[in-house]
Amino acid sequence: MSHASSGPVPAGSHPLPSYLQADNLGPWGNYLQQVDRVIPHLGSLARWAETLKRPKRVLIVDVPIHMDDGTVAHFEGYRVQHNVSRGPGKGGVRFHQDVTLSEVMALSAWMSVKNAAVNVPYGGAKGGIRVDPKKLSRGELERMTRRYTSEIGIIIGPNKDIPAPDVNTNDQIMAWMMDTYSMNTGSTSTGVVTGKPVDLGGSLGRREATGRGVYTVGVEAAKHIGLDIATSRIAVQGFGNVGGVAGKLFAETGARVVAVQDHGGTIYREAGLDVPALLRHVEANGSVAGFAEAEVITNDKFWDVDCDILIPAALEQQITEANAGRIKARMIIEGANGPTTPAADDILHDRNILVLPDVIANAGGVTVSYFEWVQDFSSFFWDEEEINKRLVKIMKDAFAGVWHVAQDQKVSLRTATFIVACKRILHTRELRGLYP
Numbered sequence: 001m002s003h004a005s006s007g008p009v010p011a012g013s014h015p016l017p018s019y020l021q022a023d024n025l026g027p028w029g030n031y032l033q034q035v036d037r038v039i040p041h042l043g044s045l046a047r048w049a050e051t052l053k054r055p056k057r058v059l060i061v062d063v064p065i066h067m068d069d070g071t072v073a074h075f076e077g078y079r080v081q082h083n084v085s086r087g088p089g090k091g092g093v094r095f096h097q098d099v100t101l102s103e104v105m106a107l108s109a110w111m112s113v114k115n116a117a118v119n120v121p122y123g124g125a126k127g128g129i130r131v132d133p134k135k136l137s138r139g140e141l142e143r144m145t146r147r148y149t150s151e152i153g154i155i156i157g158p159n160k161d162i163p164a165p166d167v168n169t170n171d172q173i174m175a176w177m178m179d180t181y182s183m184n185t186g187s188t189s190t191g192v193v194t195g196k197p198v199d200l201g202g203s204l205g206r207r208e209a210t211g212r213g214v215y216t217v218g219v220e221a222a223k224h225i226g227l228d229i230a231t232s233r234i235a236v237q238g239f240g241n242v243g244g245v246a247g248k249l250f251a252e253t254g255a256r257v258v259a260v261q262d263h264g265g266t267i268y269r270e271a272g273l274d275v276p277a278l279l280r281h282v283e284a285n286g287s288v289a290g291f292a293e294a295e296v297i298t299n300d301k302f303w304d305v306d307c308d309i310l311i312p313a314a315l316e317q318q319i320t321e322a323n324a325g326r327i328k329a330r331m332i333i334e335g336a337n338g339p340t341t342p343a344a345d346d347i348l349h350d351r352n353i354l355v356l357p358d359v360i361a362n363a364g365g366v367t368v369s370y371f372e373w374v375q376d377f378s379s380f381f382w383d384e385e386e387i388n389k390r391l392v393k394i395m396k397d398a399f400a401g402v403w404h405v406a407q408d409q410k411v412s413l414r415t416a417t418f419i420v421a422c423k424r425i426l427h428t429r430e431l432r433g434l435y436p
């Protein structure tokens, strides 16, 4: 069955374009299933739900660059603006060899939902380039980033669409993006991207914000299910910006991080890994592989690890029908976007494993990106204590709100978050009306 074509298509409306229907088992198909689950809860706003199934704007760009060896290489890049009813598009840029249009569409849609869930005044967008950046020299990486920024420059801007870091992109990439956009427009425009270096208008606390948000909602949810964080065992998949910071914060409260997996392999230590030492190892070596004070287990064995909390913080579609039945955790905190398929969601629900969905759990990053954007506009910068205090308040309030909806309407936290967020998006859709 095609999920893309499910739900009523109003008379006179064209069926979904083929690129929206393709790849029903991929991230975009998963997103459409999540939307179908929320539609019965939207009341009269359901008549606007079709809008959630169609990205507003999709841009595919060719990114040619001179390689160091004198050849010319072409990369395929994307920028998708899923919905801008609530404000400018907002969402990261991913450099990865498996990036596809379908994936970027799904990531942009999850940004719409996430931004509405924490009530920051943004729509949803996302971008990416299909490339393995580890194979590029620094010069090649900079030229690719700058050409990509120029190509998508026709649709981004501080009031239009504001990119940020995602997988394999960081503050340096954001600095090059900001500079390229500024050169093209003729004035320094710090607010065009977030996640910049602090010396270029970046915000204190932005680098740690997503992991801090993961930790904050984890602590709140643990209170509801009577889980003591200080004695808990944690398994983390992906030890980059999100997983590394979340692992560190949990370890600081006394929790044992017993297993970590990244692209280089999986390590395990029953007594708990020395997280600061592991972070230093990853910084020096690029991966957890080769960390001396741990045993190596297979990547598949990671899903059997005895733990209380599992934090997927790498890529989409990691928790599937194939492994959801094996997971021992009581709670899963989705640091990554889209790590759990809808079929796996159902299995976890039946097994009474609580899932804190991406669209609330990893919203800390975009929340501090919002603070960064506000600070850039006002050219007035806050101290880190202020930023973390505001971040924690927004995360706690948003989580309490979706927890209440989940209890009240007897739905999963994911559907509850979609209810809160999609109502906000579609309400603004209705208020603005259709142009012309």
Ligand code: NAD
Binding pocket: 165, 166, 167, 168, 169, 210, 237, 238, 239, 240, 241, 242, 243, 261, 262, 263, 264, 313, 314, 315, 316, 335, 336, 337, 362, 363, 365, 366
């Ligand atoms: P990152 O590049 O800093 O880290 C990615 C991590 O995933 C690395 O440890 C890498 O080794 C690991 N990884 C890659 N492929 C893997 C594989 N096949 N198996 C296991 N591990 C693998 O990226 P990040 O910024 O930490 O993003 C991680 C996830 O969090 C992504 O889903 C991203 O969309 C999401 N996210 C990031 C932010 C942010 O602020 N950076 C905000 C919200 C959500």
